[in-house]
Amino acid sequence: MKTLISKYWLVLMALVSVTLFTACSSDDDDAVTPVFPQVQTIGGAAGAELDFTFDANESWSLSSDKIWCKLVQGEKTDAFVLNGAAGKQTIKVKITADDASDDMSVAQLFLNMGGQKVAIAEVKRSAADHILTVYDADGNDITKTGITVGYNTYTKFTVKSNFRFAVTNTPSWVDLEGGFLVGTPNKDAVGGVAFKENQGVSAKYAIAKDGNYTITFTSEDGKAAVTVPVIYNGMTISTMDVTYPTSSQWAVWNVSLDGKVFTQNGSSLNGGDTNDFTFYNFVPFTLKTLGDAYQLVVFEKKEDGLFEDTSGAVKLKGEKGDVKLTIDALSSGSREFLVYALPQGVYADFENGLDEMLENDFTSVKSDYDRYFLMDVVQKEANSSADDQSAAPTILKMNYLPVECKKDKSKYGSIISGAFGYNGDEIYVAQSEAGSSLTVNPNIKDWDPTTMMETGYLTVMDSNGNDVNAEPSMDENNNWVFIVNVPAATPIFMVFKDNGTPVKVLVVESPGEGMSKKHTSIRKIRK
Secondary structure (H helix, E strand, C coil): CHHHHHHHHHHHHHHHHHHHHHHHHHHHHHCCCCCCCCCEEEEECCCCEEEEEEEECCCEEEEECCCCEEEEECCEEEECEEEECCEEEEEEEEECCCCCCCCCEEEEEEEEECCEEEEEEEEEECCCCCCEEEEECCCCECCCCCEEEECCCCEEEEEEECCCEEEEECCCCEEEHHHCCEECCCCCEEEEEEECCCCCCCCCCCECHHHCCEEEEEECCCCCEEEEEEEECCCCCCCCEEECCCCCCCEEEEECCCCCEEEEEEEECCCCCCCCCEEECCEEEEEECHHHCEEEEEEEEECCEEEECCCCCEEEEEECCEEEEEECCCCCCCEEEEEEEEEHHHHHCCCCHHHHHECCCCCCECHHHHHHEEEEEEECCCCCCCCCCCCCCEEEECCCEEECEEECCCCCHHHHHHHHCCCCCCEEEEECCCCCEEEEECCCCCCCHHHCCCCCCEEEECCCCCECCEEEEECCCCCEEEEEECCCCCCEEEEEEECCEEEEEEEEECCCCCHHHHCCHHHHCCC
16 A cells, blocks of 8 residues: 555656646746846936936836935835836936035946846936036027937037036937037037938937937046937928939929820920930839828819819829839820929918919919929820830839930930941930949830841940840830940940841940040940
8 A cells, every 4th residue: 555655646746847847948938038228328417317218128127326326207206226117218317416526426227137137327427516507599408308409400509517528429310510519617618410311310200308319528627427318300391302213303204194104205394405214114202201291292284274183193102201103094185293292291281272382373383392393294195106216215223223314415426326327316325333234125116126136136335346245134014125234344335226227325334434435445346
């Protein structure tokens, strides 16, 4: 009987052990690895209360290691330890006069998560007799609330201090006017700050105080450091920066009835000349405005004036300001649209609808809205009679970046006449760096190289007269395209032929290529 009980006890203990091990393993699998924020530095004089923001990915406690550095959150106004749940936290750090010193004092804030304790902030208390205050242009004390960074302009601020100081730290996206700011005791020092582009932060979005960006003012004697928040309200609500698909902002575009072919037609709204340029299916734009909030506005141009288009035929598709303009198919006839993109703030201010954009005769848009203009587009049936070759080649670098192509006979007309026997006007010039890969659609109507294998359909040469390989292919719309790697010996000449007779020439030159090269080495080409 004793042996039976012993065996039963051993089996029971084994099951309990397995259960406990499994439970522990499950707990380990569900455990969250604590992620600690980077160390921040904040500072000020006794009496200052500084906002401090940090992220915690699990339950936490925060502690101060100095009697003069106290923590404030809710009803806790003089704590040395705070506790909280996971998430973004904003507390106040109160700097007191306790244990005063004639030198700078330094405290650390420690974050405890998951059994680990890490310093995440260094708090610097200026010497007792060192005082620095920052004011905005209206004389308001903004030492605590923060300096507002301007967009396309410097926001002015004034620093008053009783010690010699210098700005020793600014965020990378903040442009300090003049590049530096120093001050002398008891004399106002005026500075300015503006948004700096291409620093990893987008001008389109506001930056609040809890973004933890600061400017540091440091005393020359090393006894004081004051950090002041910097905030950014974003672009002004009336700003819309447009990147156009070509250099001709005011170009008039033709679009086919099916809405698939967009071509600049050589004229513009302001009466100037433009160059032919063709896109398929859509025309790309980049719109930069506050919060990516914009409103598409389309007017249809009719004999008796401009009218708001309500058909929805014109559309902007895309995200973050990278948009594609498309136009629905039209069964017959023609129509003309004036297309604008307004910042949402401007659009919302209209009290009497879009007629507020129009002049009194309702035949034109007020010049105040020129900065929001995208394109004038005429949709009609393509003219198939004569001049079928009169469309600029479509060029894509790396098969996705559009390359502008200009109709220009003046630069290379005589050279092309002598080298290739072509005397027409269909000469187009584009620029691309040596080594770049270009995909070229010549845009020649009813042109089929497969029917011209014996008579010839394309000649490609560099400026030394050497043949350049052009790999034929078909695009998604079953158009013939040619892939060319730009050689070092530029310009190169792509001579498109109809059964051996040149009908269109594309010249690809390097950016900034000098005229001397164009008119000397190029002459080495012979038929």
